[in-house]
Amino acid sequence: MNLERIMQVDRRIIYLFVAAGTILPIIFVIGLPVSITPPTQMAFDRIENLKQGDVVIVSFDYGPSSAPENAPMADAFLRHCFSKRIRVIVIALYPLGGLSEAVNELNKVVAEFPDLKYGVDYVNLGYKDGAQAAMRKMNENIHEVFPTDVQGTPISRIPMMKNVKTYADVKLCVSLATGIIGEWWANLVNAQFGLPVIVGPTAVSAPKYYAYLEAKQMAGLLGGLKGASEYERLVVDKYPGLAKVYATPGLYTATKGMDVQSIVHLIMIAFIVLGNVVYFTGRRKPRKAA
Amino acid sequence: MPSIGTWLAAFFTLCMLSFLYKDNPFFRIAESFFAGLSLGYYIGIVANQTLKPNLVLPLAHEFSTNWHLLFAGGLGVMLYFRYIKRVAWVSRWALAVYVGYYVGVNMMQKLHGEVLPQVGDTMLSLSWNGIATLWNLVMVVGVLSVLIYFYFSAEHKGAVGGISRVGIWFLMISFGAAFGYTVMGRISLLIGRMVFLVNEWARPLIGLIT
Numbered sequence: 001m002n003l004e005r006i007m008q009v010d011r012r013i014i015y016l017f018v019a020a021g022t023i024l025p026i027i028f029v030i031g032l033p034v035s036i037t038p039p040t041q042m043a044f045d046r047i048e049n050l051k052q053g054d055v056v057i058v059s060f061d062y063g064p065s066s067a068p069e070n071a072p073m074a075d076a077f078l079r080h081c082f083s084k085r086i087r088v089i090v091i092a093l094y095p096l097g098g099l100s101e102a103v104n105e106l107n108k109v110v111a112e113f114p115d116l117k118y119g120v121d122y123v124n125l126g127y128k129d130g131a132q133a134a135m136r137k138m139n140e141n142i143h144e145v146f147p148t149d150v151q152g153t154p155i156s157r158i159p160m161m162k163n164v165k166t167y168a169d170v171k172l173c174v175s176l177a178t179g180i181i182g183e184w185w186a187n188l189v190n191a192q193f194g195l196p197v198i199v200g201p202t203a204v205s206a207p208k209y210y211a212y213l214e215a216k217q218m219a220g221l222l223g224g225l226k227g228a229s230e231y232e233r234l235v236v237d238k239y240p241g242l243a244k245v246y247a248t249p250g251l252y253t254a255t256k257g258m259d260v261q262s263i264v265h266l267i268m269i270a271f272i273v274l275g276n277v278v279y280f281t282g283r284r285k286p287r288k289a290a
Numbered sequence: 291m292p293s294i295g296t297w298l299a300a301f302f303t304l305c306m307l308s309f310l311y312k313d314n315p316f317f318r319i320a321e322s323f324f325a326g327l328s329l330g331y332y333i334g335i336v337a338n339q340t341l342k343p344n345l346v347l348p349l350a351h352e353f354s355t356n357w358h359l360l361f362a363g364g365l366g367v368m369l370y371f372r373y374i375k376r377v378a379w380v381s382r383w384a385l386a387v388y389v390g391y392y393v394g395v396n397m398m399q400k401l402h403g404e405v406l407p408q409v410g411d412t413m414l415s416l417s418w419n420g421i422a423t424l425w426n427l428v429m430v431v432g433v434l435s436v437l438i439y440f441y442f443s444a445e446h447k448g449a450v451g452g453i454s455r456v457g458i459w460f461l462m463i464s465f466g467a468a469f470g471y472t473v474m475g476r477i478s479l480l481i482g483r484m485v486f487l488v489n490e491w492a493r494p495l496i497g498l499i500t
Contacts (some may be wrong), residue, residue: 011311012311015310018480019484021479022477022484023484026481026485026488026489027488039381065479066475066479067482068481068482068483068485069475069479069482070480071476089491093490095335095336096328096332097331098333099335099339116458124314126339127335127339127340128339128344129336129339129340130340130341132392132395132396132399133391133395135354136395145344146343147343147344147347147348148343150339150346152343184399186401186403186409187400187403187404188395188399188401188403189409190403191399191402191403191404192398192402192403193398193468202475202478203471203474203475203478204470204471204472204475204476206471207467207468207471211408211411215407215408215410215411216404216407216409216411217407222473223471224471224475224478225478225481227476250489250493251492252482252485254491257478257482257485260475260481260484261474261478261481262478264477264480265473265477267475268473282398
């Protein structure tokens with residue numbers, strides 16, 4: 001076999017391998033095991049320790065571009081909160097699709113809990129521009145930042161918002177974040193106003209959040225799709241009734257996504273090893289005299 | 291049978307993926323659609339979710355208690371003066387207010403929310419307390435050596451050079467971890483699109499589920 005030909009393999013051949021490695025596990029689900037890491041366990045425990053009726057803000061700070069990572073986190077958090085009867089205030093601070101994601105994911109999960117009542121158990125306050133300014137102002141008066149809910153109903157007419165005026169009336173904030181908005185929850189809202197914050201960032205931005213977690217500026221962290229799959233497993237283990245939901249055929253979950261991740265990572269590792277073997281074998285061969 | 295929306299999404303997804311083969315007009319059309327739709331969506335959502343409930347409705351319904359919102363609205367309008375050459379300078383006043391506000395917010399945010407807690411978290415005890423002390427030592431050595439790597443007022447040779455080389459190792463390890471996460475993130479996006487194509491478009495199309 002000519003090793004030099006392997007070194008000059010067309011990149012599109014590699015794309016084909018990656019495409020096959022992505023599509024096949026989607027069709028034939030493998031069900032690889034998911035191990036739990038401490039940051040995700042911390043996030044789960046934090047919500048698990050809340051009491052029935054406590055209020056949590058779930059902030060949709062991502063758009064469709066990172067939904068494959070953030071949406072499973074959002075679903076798992078909402079399912080966890082609703083299973084425990086924790087009241088949820090949904091907001092969106094990400095301009096490009098944050099609100100669409102909030103509406104879609106909330107509608108999807110609420111449909112699984114038919115006894116929940118809008119305005120009593122959960123509310124969607126919609127999108128607000130200028131995230132940092134909105135976050136600061138919410139500490140003074142949430143009602144002034146969100147005078148109406150997403151459908152235009154005045155906030156004063158929403159029963160669960162009557163006693164929720166500032167961060168002091170909220171137990172926790174969960175931010176599903178792409179980009180910098182999740183950081184603002186940690187370094188602005190947590191640092192200045194003391195509200196415990198859990199962030200579910202995309203994998204690309206996950207490393208920098210570990211610094212906030214180490215400094216106890218965050219109460220938990222879900223790093224990308226892996227973190228989402230861990231949270232799914234924790235929720236299903238604690239609330240077995242949700243297992244049926246996660247087993248729905250055709251439903252995209254982070255656990256199924258991690259099967260694909262693992263296969264694609266193996267393909268990439270194989271190509272990296274192959275490339276290195278060929279490179280070093282080529283270096284050791286004596287060069288022919290010109 | 292997939293809906294028209296699903297067909298459109300599948301078409302544009304395949305257009306974007308076609309770039310992997312080579313640049314082509316389908317990719318460019320999809321790219322332009324994406325940019326245009328994003329801008330349109332942004333304008334619509336800001337108008338409906340922020341301007342209307344936070345400015346227009348309060349002024350229309352209770353002007354006497356909300357008249358101060360005229361200042362905020364006025365600042366927003368002033369920004370558009372930049373398109374009229376003769377009075378373009380007016381937009382700079384509004385911009386000055388925005389910049390001033392966000393500089394003030396960010397200054398406190400960075401100091402109070404990043405610098406102080408992060409510095410505090412690096413001041414770790416090195417008195418022996420089992421394995422935790424070793425991790426504390428790694429943290430302290432890592433932070434100090436990386437700081438020395440970025441200290442350019444002394445030549446990097448001798449002791450300074452040695453410590454800065456240790457700093458490079460710490461940086462390389464952190465870049466490696468960040469790159470690993472980045473790969474995972476990008477693959478996740480590919481998974482999202484492929485799941486859509488397989489489960490929402492192709493499978494209904496060939497009747498695997500229905």
